[in-house]
Amino acid sequence: MAVTMEKVEAYVRSHNNPDFRFERHETVPFTPLRKRVREARGALVTTGGVFLKGHPPFGDNFGVGDPSYREIPSNVSVDLLSRYHEHYDHTNASRDINCVFPVERMRELAAAGVIGFLAETFYSFMGFVTVTLPLKKVTAPEVAGKMRREEVDFAVLVPV
């Protein structure tokens, strides 16, 4: 049974937020990649609710969601990572965080020269966000600003 937008929308409207609707955009912002990946600085962003142990976990706010983000050093030991996100099956991510946050694969491809450089900081959101305005107006622009200061050329986004 395929999971469709309509089914997710109906579920969220009945359980979490009666106003929820997937966004339909007509225009798309676009920044050309001006370097080859092998010469560029890359960052990783997951929406898997990953965070560094000892940092504040994400919250669910009784099903409304959480637009906040966490910073994770790109050289982090995966043993120091935890997850909070009630809206997906954690079985695989619990065995191997790279299933949702492929930080070790990014490091390997950088070491192999496929990626030029890694940003010092990677990012994690808790992807269950039923009210998107704070994400679009506050938290995502903050992450963009931090990436700009680290001279990030590209970001890979991994939703769960």
Place this chain on the structure above:
Amino acid sequence: MCQQTAGLVARVLEEHGIATVTLSAMRDVAEAVLAPRAVFLPFPFGSPMGRPKDTAKQTAVLRAVLAALEEIQVPGTIIEARIPY
């Protein structure tokens, strides 16, 4: 939901001059939110990069995503990765 959130973050990053590529397990959401560059790969929710400890598969997925980053020139393009789970 995560699929939309990733697309929305990608759009904001692009507005700020950072190129992005978004992995997507739901093609209809990627089309609706209009992620700037997307790779459609219908792996199970909760395991978008492949199975645990399957380093080779995870690497193949990441390589496909990075290839799409260079390949896609038309905003909003979705490339279908043909990688079995």
